[in-house]
Amino acid sequence: MYFLIAEMESQLPATSKPSNEEETCPKTPETYRKIISTLPREDGWKAHGDLCLYQNFWCYSYGIEGAMFAQDHYNAQPTDIFLCSFPKSGTTWLKALTFSVVTRTHFDNSTTPLLLKGPHNCLPLLEIDFCRKGIKPEPGSLPLVASHLPYASLPKSINDSGCKIVYICREPKDAFVSMWHYTRKLPHGVQEPMSLEEAFELFCKGVSDFGPYWDHVLGFWKASLERPEKILFLKYEDMMRETLLYVKRMAEFMGFPFSLEEENKGKVRSIVEFCSFENLSNLEINKSGKYAPHIPVENKTFFRKGKVGDWKNYLTREMAEHLDEITEQKLGRFDLSFDDV
Ligand code: A3P
Numbered sequence: 337m338y339f340l341i342a343e344m345e346s347q348l349p350a351t352s353k354p355s356n357e358e359e360t361c362p363k364t365p366e367t368y369r370k371i372i373s374t375l376p377r378e379d380g381w382k383a384h385g386d387l388c389l390y391q392n393f394w395c396y397s398y399g400i401e402g403a404m405f406a407q408d409h410y411n412a413q414p415t416d417i418f419l420c421s422f423p424k425s426g427t428t429w430l431k432a433l434t435f436s437v438v439t440r441t442h443f444d445n446s447t448t449p450l451l452l453k454g455p456h457n458c459l460p461l462l463e464i465d466f467c468r469k470g471i472k473p474e475p476g477s478l479p480l481v482a483s484h485l486p487y488a489s490l491p492k493s494i495n496d497s498g499c500k501i502v503y504i505c506r507e508p509k510d511a512f513v514s515m516w517h518y519t520r521k522l523p524h525g526v527q528e529p530m531s532l533e534e535a536f537e538l539f540c541k542g543v544s545d546f547g548p549y550w551d552h553v554l555g556f557w558k559a560s561l562e563r564p565e566k567i568l569f570l571k572y573e574d575m576m577r578e579t580l581l582y583v584k585r586m587a588e589f590m591g592f593p594f595s596l597e598e599e600n601k602g603k604v605r606s607i608v609e610f611c612s613f614e615n616l617s618n619l620e621i622n623k624s625g626k627y628a629p630h631i632p633v634e635n636k637t638f639f640r641k642g643k644v645g646d647w648k649n650y651l652t653r654e655m656a657e658h659l660d661e662i663t664e665q666k667l668g669r670f671d672l673s674f675d676d677v
Contacts, residue, residue, distance in 0.1 A: 414498050
């Protein structure tokens with residue numbers, strides 16, 4: 337099994353040798369950092385330093401370094417399944433659900449590693465874990481890998497190898513409000529967390545971790561229309577409404593369909609209930625555990641309300657209308673919209 341603890345050291349270890357390819361590749365961590373130092377920057381969200389603009393998306397420098405490294409070295413296997421998302425769109429939930437589906441013949445709800453590790457430490461995040469730990473997929477390992485990278489910036493081997501991608505997106509007003517709350521809970525050192533209004537302005541301009549939001553969603557949406565057999569596009573709101581249906585669909589898509597017998601024995605329902613916000617957020621590991629030994633993020637930061645439409649408690653009518661207009665303008669002509677939540 338392929339369980340990894342992410343480490344967010346500020347630098348790649350100089351001696352890191354993640355794969356044989358690296359020995360023939362002239363790029364070093366220093367090369368990446370040199371490139372990153374020349375990128376356009378914004379100090380907006382005040383979460384993990386400046387956001388930098390790389391390949392048309394904004395990201396903290398450690399994420400870009402990881403992305404560059406993954407683009408140069410990640411050797412995707414045809415059996416890999418990528419779990420992709422814009423941050424705060426349901427990544428934690430998707431990780432727990434897919435992990436439970438894929439490992440259900442090994443574990444049940446009383447033995448699953450989710451109990452001891454939490455969703456984020458049960459499967460790796462490409463742009464952090466692969467880069468930091470020098471991991472590479474091994475035959476027989478858990479096929480699930482998560483990523484927040486935009487579709488166009490995923491390592492080329494992911495498409496070339498024909499592996500599958502499950503993408504979860506979330507209505508942008510809720511995604512924004514969730515991101516604002518999340519960022520405020522991160523340790524900020526001497527800096528003050530930013531106000532909702534400041535964050536809103538940046539988000540609308542596209543400046544947010546892995547933003548612009550609309551480009552992220554659109555990249556995967558278009559790809560899912562072109563290659564529906566390889567890319568499953570899910571919406572958080574649909575999943576909340578009909579979790580059972582979408583979990584079955586996801587399992588089938590991933591190549592781990594539920595048998596009739598499993599369905600009759602309540603296996604799908606049991607996974608859905610285990611991965612529900614109420615259950616997951618009340619597990620001890622998610623109440624008091626840390627994302628990783630050196631990462632200053634507590635697991636509980638990934639669980640807030642888990643509701644659809646919570647934006648109504650934070651955004652003014654003008655703000656909501658403004659965000660809706662941008663969404664309609666950017667996504668409407670591609671026939672992508674969200675329920676009025
Ligand atoms: P809110 O801040 O709106 O509550 P991500 O996992 O991509 O970081 O997204 C975090 C959002 O998903 C948070 O939204 C969090 O509460 C919600 N979430 C976490 N676990 C969930 C679950 N099991 N079911 C539904 N939503 C969940």
